[in-house]
Amino acid sequence: xxxxxxxxxxxxxxxxxxxxxxxxxxxxxxxxxxxxxxxxxxxxxxxxxxxxxxxxxxxxxxxxxxxxxxxxxxxxxxxxxxxxxxxxxxxxxxxxxxxxxxxxxxxxxxxxxxxxxxxxxxxxxxxxxxxxxxxxxxxxxxxxxxxxxxxxxxxxxxxxxxxxxxxxxxxxxxxxxxxxxxxxxxxxxxxxxxxxxxx
Amino acid sequence: xxxxxxxxxxxxxxxxxxxxxxxxxxxxxxxxxxxxxxxxxxxxxxxxxxxxxxxxxxxxxxxxxxxxxxxxxxxxxxxxxxxxxxxxxxxxxxxxxxxxxxxxxxxxxxxxxxxxxxxxxxxxxxxxxxxxxxxxxxxxxxxxxxxxxxxxxxxxxxxxxxxxxxxxxxxxxxxxxxxxxxxxxxxxxxxxxxxxxxx
Numbered sequence: 001x002x003x004x005x006x007x008x009x010x011x012x013x014x015x016x017x018x019x020x021x022x023x024x025x026x027x028x029x030x031x032x033x034x035x036x037x038x039x040x041x042x043x044x045x046x047x048x049x050x051x052x053x054x055x056x057x058x059x060x061x062x063x064x065x066x067x068x069x070x071x072x073x074x075x076x077x078x079x080x081x082x083x084x085x086x087x088x089x090x091x092x093x094x095x096x097x098x099x100x101x102x103x104x105x106x107x108x109x110x111x112x113x114x115x116x117x118x119x120x121x122x123x124x125x126x127x128x129x130x131x132x133x134x135x136x137x138x139x140x141x142x143x144x145x146x147x148x149x150x151x152x153x154x155x156x157x158x159x160x161x162x163x164x165x166x167x168x169x170x171x172x173x174x175x176x177x178x179x180x181x182x183x184x185x186x187x188x189x190x191x192x193x194x195x196x197x198x199x
Numbered sequence: 200x201x202x203x204x205x206x207x208x209x210x211x212x213x214x215x216x217x218x219x220x221x222x223x224x225x226x227x228x229x230x231x232x233x234x235x236x237x238x239x240x241x242x243x244x245x246x247x248x249x250x251x252x253x254x255x256x257x258x259x260x261x262x263x264x265x266x267x268x269x270x271x272x273x274x275x276x277x278x279x280x281x282x283x284x285x286x287x288x289x290x291x292x293x294x295x296x297x298x299x300x301x302x303x304x305x306x307x308x309x310x311x312x313x314x315x316x317x318x319x320x321x322x323x324x325x326x327x328x329x330x331x332x333x334x335x336x337x338x339x340x341x342x343x344x345x346x347x348x349x350x351x352x353x354x355x356x357x358x359x360x361x362x363x364x365x366x367x368x369x370x371x372x373x374x375x376x377x378x379x380x381x382x383x384x385x386x387x388x389x390x391x392x393x394x395x396x397x398x
Contacts, residue, residue, distance in 0.1 A: 130372040157364075157387030160373070164363035165356075173329040174359070188356030196394050 026051050026061060027075045030068060031115070039117035044068065073122050076115045077134040080107055084141055097148035098199045104141065105166060105189040112171040113182050119168035138163060149197045158196060165189065225250050225260060226274045229267060230314070238316035243267065272321050275314045276333040279306055283340055296347035297398045303340065304365060304388040311370040312381050318367035337362060348396045357395060364388065 029051035033042050044065055048055040062068040089095035090103040112119060123129045142159040151158065164170075166189065174180045193199075228250035232241050243264055247254040261267040283303055288294035290302040311318060322328045341358040350357065363369075365388065373379045392398075 130369065130376065153390050154383070154387045157379075157384070158391065160369070161360075161364040161387070161391045164366070164369060165360040167363070170329065170359070170363060177329065180356075184353070185356070188353045188360070191352050192357065192360045192395070195397065196391070198394065198397070 022053070022057065023061060023071075026053070026058060026068075027072055030072050031075075034072070034118055035114060039069075039121055042069065042072075069118060069121060072118055073115075073134075076111065076118065080111055081134070081137060083107065097145040098193070098197055101142065101145045101149070101162075101193050101197070102190045104145070105162075105193060106186045108138075108166045109171060109182050109186050109189065112166075112168045113175070116168050116172045116175075120172055123167060123169055135163075146197065149199065151197050162193060162196060165192070221252070221256070222260060222270075225252070225257060225267075226271055229271050230274075233271070233317055234313060238268075238320055241268065241271075268317060268320060271317055272314075273333075275310060275317065279310055280333070280336055282306065296344040297392070297396055300341065300344045300348070300361075300392050300396070301389045303344070304361070304392060305385045307337075307365045308370060308381050308385050308388065311365075311367045312374070315367050315371045315374075319371055322366060322368055334362075345396065348398065350396050361392060361395060364391065 026047055030042050030047050033046055033050060042065070044058045044062075045055055047068065048058045051058075058068070062071055083091050084100070084104055084107070086092060090099040091107055092100075095103070122132075129135075139156070139159050142162055143155045146155050146158060171182075171185060174185060175182060225246055229241050229246045232245055232249060241264070243257045243261075244254055246267065247257045250257075257267070261270055282290050283299070283306070285291060288302075289298040290306055291299075294302070321331075328334075338355070338358050341361055342354045345354050345357060370381075370384060373384060374381060
């Protein structure tokens with residue numbers, strides 16, 4: 001089966017065969033380490049050990065730990081991008097805009113639950129936090145849905161306001177420090193989205 | 200005239216005479232330095248020089264640069280707290296809740312315009328960002344206004360969602376990187392507040 005290149009922002013060049021499989025193997029190992037032991041446990045050594053490859057392979061692939069974390073983040077973001085651009089409704093095309101918007105908020109909250117520490121680490125790098133391509137695509141997506149739902153006004157700012165409470169740092173604080181459930185956060189965000197769109 | 204202690208969160212112990220005047224003198228000098236030359240220009244030396252006192256005075260008062268920045272932030276936050284708790288309407292008591300809410304958003308955006316770099320530096324310390332007393336008081340104030348406006352729902356989360364787009368890091372990004380005016384941001388936040396309260 002041949003891979004069709006998707007017009008994703010931040011997409012890596014197409015890889016073939018072993019290289020692509022190796023990359024996914026290493027990123028899956030890194031994601032498992034984050035889930036099980038937190039982001040600090042993700043060292044080049046630990047990823048190599050977990051994936052059952054030599055340390056040199058990890059260094060050749062990602063350069064350093066920072067490169068590995070960036071790749072892990074891109075991997076996570078691309079999965080969400082693919083889902084909201086090309087996946088099944090309600091997140092993907094085919095559902096009414098307001099339902100897609102609510103599904104988007106829920107998907108981001110669920111993503112923080114799994115990848116929160118990686119996302120928070122990235123948010124603490126200011127150039128990524130607001131300047132990254134993933135954010136630009138998320139804003140554009142939400143603006144499109146607001147327009148599709150017939151919302152009028154300063155859609156740039158409304159989209160930014162809707163994304164602000166979905167930031168990983170805030171969501172992690174609400175879940176870990178305040179003991180809120182992600183279901184409560186998702187219901188709260190749905191309420192916010194319905195108020196903003198007046199639906 | 201005797202000072203009446205206000206029940207402000209994070210208030211410093213009451214000081215008298217020279218000590219209090221000295222403190223204000225030093226904080227005003229630090230605030231001017233931030234406004235003129237950015238937060239990095241605020242060193243103990245520069246503040247002493249600007250205030251026309253010896254360096255030892257600054258060290259005795261604030262301990263170190265971190266203590267000085269914290270004091271500067273507390274000073275800024277307390278001014279806003281005093282205004283929304285005890286000041287004239289529409290920010291203070293006496294105006295309808297929705298008008299007070301809108302005034303609160305405008306006041307925070309104006310505060311970022313002046314003290315943005317100090318606030319951003321503080322937000323980058325995670326324990327301050329969500330755990331600080333200033334945030335707790337801001338959330339409580341907004342929840343009270345939402346309740347007063349007859350809004351029903353998960354008011355904790357709605358308040359948190361309303362405060363999220365007012366964070367200094369985001370506002371500075373919108374003003375400096377995206378070239379938005381603070382008037383546009385204030386109008387956008389007012390629109391958000393009216394939608395959320397359905398007013």
